[in-house]
Amino acid sequence: METEHAATTQATPIRFSGNASEYFRIWIVNIALTLVTLGIYSPWAKIRKLRYFYTNTSLEDGHFDYHAKPRAILIGRLIAIGMVGIYWASGYMSPVAPFIVIAVIMLSIPWLVVRSRIFQLRNTSYHGLRFNFQPNYADSFKAFYGGALITVVTLGFGAPTAIYMRNKFVANNAGFGQTQFVFNGRQGEFYSIIWKSIGLAILGVLALMLILGLSGGLIGNSTSTNANSLYSAASTIVLLAFYAAIGIYVQVRQRNYVWNTTELGDSSFLSTLSVTEMVGLYLTNVLAIILSLGLLVPWAQIRLAKYRADHLAVCLGADWKDHIAALNEEGSALGEEVGDVFDVEIDVAF
């Protein structure tokens, strides 16, 4: 009895085996071919990139893989570009037309999210078995519109409930084969995360103002305009970095919480990302990318993926190999690609 319990709670780490020098070659060939083909190669580039990251991510004796077909992504991207074109051209027809286009896109977000998750998950496999997402449109509309309504009615104070609803929807409809993920998280934690982040933001801005006020007094005496403009540029950068850090705080805390309260059959997850380490990672990544004029982008991506994998482990249930495949279609790339171009904030930590 005792040994069986120990076996089921043993956390198996996710491993990431990609390396920067190998990925650099894949990345630069992707960019060159995308440019030479005026963008037509981009779906193939996306697949090669994702396959590199997925196949280098493994758990126990199996690895992940990505199976999307380039044609599906290309069609999705063409439709997305077409929609941007319609948005653009509509402005010339009437000043209200772009707002109508935006409204239509906003209205279709619950649908887009479902299509995007279906495409993403049904094209992802682990151990030869595909992941899955339930096409549950009614729940998607409830989660997104209900959440938006709560946010508006409570003048924004209920926004964590909306975030909770979206996370719950996305987690509960995901599956591995026929087994559904089950999200057991509670709303309270989202309130705690959001309120703490707002508190941090206020404290940080006050501290910044104090520091800037003090040093600003010193600089103010100097007559050099160059020093002044450098100083204002520096304070803008510090402020931007601070906002980014708050964003990372929210993202990391939510991601940890969602993983740690989600189960798949008798397996559970252990996410141990640290906010300070993630902030350090992002900061050094941005600096490295700027100083290397972009050449260290692959290195930055690899180290981020490695850090994320290193801080996620799975407590595998005894019978996890019995998960059975779901029988369904692969989904179209439209939802995902439209989301890509318009940068739909799906806002889920999953």
Next chain:
Amino acid sequence: MRTEAGYYDGLTAGSTTVVLSLVGHSLQFQVGEDARSILISDVRLISPVGRGVWVIEFGERASLHFQNDDFGNHLSSALGEGSLVRRLEGKWHWALIALFVAVAGTWLLLTFGVPVGARYVAFAIPADAINSMGDDGLGLLDDILFDRSELPEESKMRVAKLFADIQDGDERYQAYRLEFRASHVGANAFAIPGGIVVITDDMVTIAESDDEISAVLAHEVGHLIGRHGLRILLQDSASALIIAGLTGDLTNVTALSATLPTVLMQAKYSRDFEQEADEFAFDYLESSGIRTDVLQELLLRLDDTTSGDGDGIRGWLSSHPQSKDRVKRE
């Protein structure tokens, strides 16, 4: 030829280790008691990206996974396949060539492709369609930037005459019109897409001669005739899309590093248009027998009244060329 492989039926998450061998045109392996043989024409071979796992897919969902590159290469030549992209990714000299193509391609696209494309699109739109936009634009600026002009009528008449002189140069300029406005932004002039030139009261009073005003008006007409407003809109959106597309697979926060090249590129586009408008003004001044230095003199005087010099970092970010460099044309 043989290799160790994992057999996945795709129906459960379980797997079986098998010995996979290629015999003639068929792949053979044994799962428990069950010996399987599959024709290679019935399988799909997926080569790894980088070092990694080869996958053979067959039937409804089944697959075989193996790491043996020799077996993979042998099988892919047996299938008459070979990934060109995989070969490019495999060698550093190809990566260096790709790097060169990427840098040169991005540079060509941003400095030639985008401006040429934007010019083509901007001039494909009929003039009537553009001119109808002017009043909307002016109405918007009236709300946020402008107040009623307080210039005396005779000054307005004088400036209007200078504008009419420029308009006489070409019948396309006849559709343009001049508006006077007061503004807290100080001495400035604007070309609003749709054929409206706005000059602020401060600009009229700070000018020391009619020639200086002519230079400013001609510069703005240069923006209008070149459709610079529309072109900069097109170029800014296109360059932002391209830069975002190239760096786009970055996560949200790291995307901050993509904004810098975008801002620098857009500032460069703006400076190029200012220079084009300066050249237009230069040609007008020269053909009217006016000293071509007047625009530069006025701009330098404006610099003195506002900020200091903009050398160094600010020069790169600037939307306008340095005043002391402007209308320097032999």
